[in-house]
Amino acid sequence: MPVPTTPIGRVLVTGGASGLGAAVVQAVAEAGGTPIVLDLRVDAVPEGTDAVAVDVTDTEATERAVRDAAERHGGLDAVVTAAGIDKPAPIGGISSGDWERIVAVNLLGTAAVVRAALPALEATHGRVVTISSSLALRGVGDGTAYSASKFGVRGFSQALAAETGGSVGVTNVIPAGMRTNFFADRTEQYKPGPDAQLIEPEYVANAILFALAQPAGCEIRELSIMPATEQSWP
Numbered sequence: 001m002p003v004p005t006t007p008i009g010r011v012l013v014t015g016g017a018s019g020l021g022a023a024v025v026q027a028v029a030e031a032g033g034t035p036i037v038l039d040l041r042v043d044a045v046p047e048g049t050d051a052v053a054v055d056v057t058d059t060e061a062t063e064r065a066v067r068d069a070a071e072r073h074g075g076l077d078a079v080v081t082a083a084g085i086d087k088p089a090p091i092g093g094i095s096s097g098d099w100e101r102i103v104a105v106n107l108l109g110t111a112a113v114v115r116a117a118l119p120a121l122e123a124t125h126g127r128v129v130t131i132s133s134s135l136a137l138r139g140v141g142d143g144t145a146y147s148a149s150k151f152g153v154r155g156f157s158q159a160l161a162a163e164t165g166g167s168v169g170v171t172n173v174i175p176a177g178m179r180t181n182f183f184a185d186r187t188e189q190y191k192p193g194p195d196a197q198l199i200e201p202e203y204v205a206n207a208i209l210f211a212l213a214q215p216a217g218c219e220i221r222e223l224s225i226m227p228a229t230e231q232s233w234p
Contacts, residue, residue, distance in 0.1 A: 005213040008033030009077030009124075012069055014056055014113055017044045019180035020131065021082035023205035025049065031209055036069045036076075038062070038113070039083065056083050056109030057101065066116035076120040078212050080129045081110040081153075086146040088186065099145040106149035111156060118168065125216065127169035129208050130157045134176040134226055161221055169219045171211040175204045176226030197227035 008031045015021035016037030025035040025046070035049055042051035050072065054065045070076045085105045087098050114128055121128065135143055136150035157172035164170060179198040192198060204225050211220045 004215045006215060007077075008209065008212055009126075010034045010036065010073045010075065011078040011080060011212070012036045012038065012066065012076055012113070012117065013080045013082055014038045014109065015081075015083030016049075016051070017042050019082070019182055020175070020178060020201045020204055021080070023201035024080050024082060024208055027202070027205040027209050031213075033077075034073065036073065038065055038069070056112060057104040059108070059112045062109065062112045063116035066113055070117065070120040075124050076117055076126055077124050078127045078129065079113060079117045079121065080131070080208060081113055082131050083109055084131060084133075084182075086143070086182070088142045088146070090142050091144045094145065102145035103149045103152070106146070107152040107156065110153055114160065118164075121168045122164075125167065125169075127171065127212055127219075128157075128160065129171045129173060129211055130154075130160075132157070132172055132174050134174060134224075134230065136174060137224075138231075158221075161219070169211075169214070171208075171220050172222050173204065173208060173211070174222065174224040174226075175199065176230045178204060197229060199225060199227060 008028055011028045011033050013021050013024050013035055016025045017039035028035040037045050037051035038054050040055055042053050045051040052065045054061050056062050110130055130153050132153040133150040135147045136154040139147035154172055157170055161170035177198045178201045180201050207223050207225050
């Protein structure tokens with residue numbers, strides 16, 4: 001007997017102009033869904049995609065953008081919080097502004113988007129997919145802000161799932177390093193080496209769509225996606 005699946009529907013994606021977010025936008029569109037993008041810059045978003053430029057550290061503007069998107073599309077079926085940044089450095093060598101902005105984008109931005117989207121998601125019994133990291137399983141040196149933010153996203157997701165169980169689905173995705181421009185602006189010591197094992201963002205996007213397509217009443221709470229020899233898990 002075939003397993004029923006849920007239509008993908010209207011999916012709001014933060015960070016949808018590049019990297020994992022862009023891969024999710026493409027996968028949603030190919031699955032017949034409607035991607036809606038929130039990003040700091042939206043010039044790279046495919047033509048015809050609803051996209052709004054917003055800084056997720058601006059909570060008021062972010063919440064307004066989410067509510068407006070839900071109104072434009074007559075509701076939301078899912079939110080994927082793929083916006084994320086990092087700036088590796090020893091804790092004594094990173095400015096307080098940079099440290100706090102990493103946490104603001106990765107954790108507080110995630111919370112702001114979800115909080116604003118909840119009424120629309122409750123109305124459709126929709127789903128939230130948050131993105132943490134393999135560094136939410138094991139912290140590493142020179143990554144205090146990023147690890148703190150991603151450990152926070154994982155904890156936030158678990159608490160949100162407990163709070164909204166039966167009303168809104170919650171999945172936390174834990175990817176290892178991906179082959180994106182995420183590392184492009186780093187100094188050489190913090191860039192992956194030529195032998196680094198990275199996964200394609202499309203692989204993670206496919207896993208996200210798998211979580212979104214689960215039948216009503218079935219939730220995937222956590223998904224870890226990484227190379228076979230990744231040391232961050234278990």
